[in-house]
Amino acid sequence: MVLTLDADLQAILESHLARAVDTLRAVRGFAVFMDPRTGEILAAACVPHLPAGQARAWPFTDQYEPGSTFKAVVAGAALEENVARPDQYFDAGGG
Secondary structure (H helix, E strand, C coil): CCCCCCHHHHHHHHHHHHHHHHHHCCCCEEEEEECCCCCCEEEEEEECCCCCCCCCCHHHHCCCCCHHHHHHHHHHHHHHCCCCCCCCCCCCCCC
């Protein structure tokens, strides 16, 4: 196993996620930065931070309905097959 976390990206993610949770008055938030070409996890954060012994990595341990998360799979496949470019914009018409 190789650690692929990027300390700079981790700090940026934690800062922005904490600000977003505060601004939106959310109960919690979590995010993962992944390199879609390699599958490497570059950063992962959960807010609020839980005390040691109670901490869980929600993005990796909890179950969620796939919902819009599957869009990332479709986007990754489109990039892999060269039918879309990273700079392209697709208007799904609210859906």
